[in-house]
Amino acid sequence: xxxxxxxxxxxxxxxxxxxxxIYANVDGRFEVLALIPDPAEAAKLLRRTxxxxxxxxxxxxxxxxxxxxxxxxxxxxxxxxxxxxTAYAPAA
Numbered sequence: 219x220x221x222x223x224x225x226x227x228x229x230x231x232x233x234x235x236x237x238x239x240i241y242a243n244v245d246g247r248f249e250v251l252a253l254i255p256d257p258a259e260a261a262k263l264l265r266r267t268x269x270x271x272x273x274x275x276x277x278x279x280x281x282x283x284x285x286x287x288x289x290x291x292x293x294x295x296x297x298x299x300x301x302x303x304t305a306y307a308p309a310a
Contacts, residue, residue: 274287
């Protein structure tokens with residue numbers, strides 16, 4: 219019998235993207251401004267009922283980069299440029 223793989227945890231989906239971290243991928247380089255761990259608040263921000271969390275980020279490569287919400291999971295195409303601050307407090 220084939221086993222069903224378990225879903226990734228929220229922490230695995232977020233990866234090292236905590237407030238203060240800067241990460242990059244093919245879409246740009248982003249500073250994490252806030253982590254929204256509350257599913258209800260994340261769902262409102264992302265306009266997605268199944269959201270489990272959200273990040274507020276801004277693109278540091280754009281001088282006019284405005285903060286925006288994302289819910290994309292950490293993948294092998296993402297890489298950390300600067301780790302998060304050591305002190306962490308959730309925004310929600």
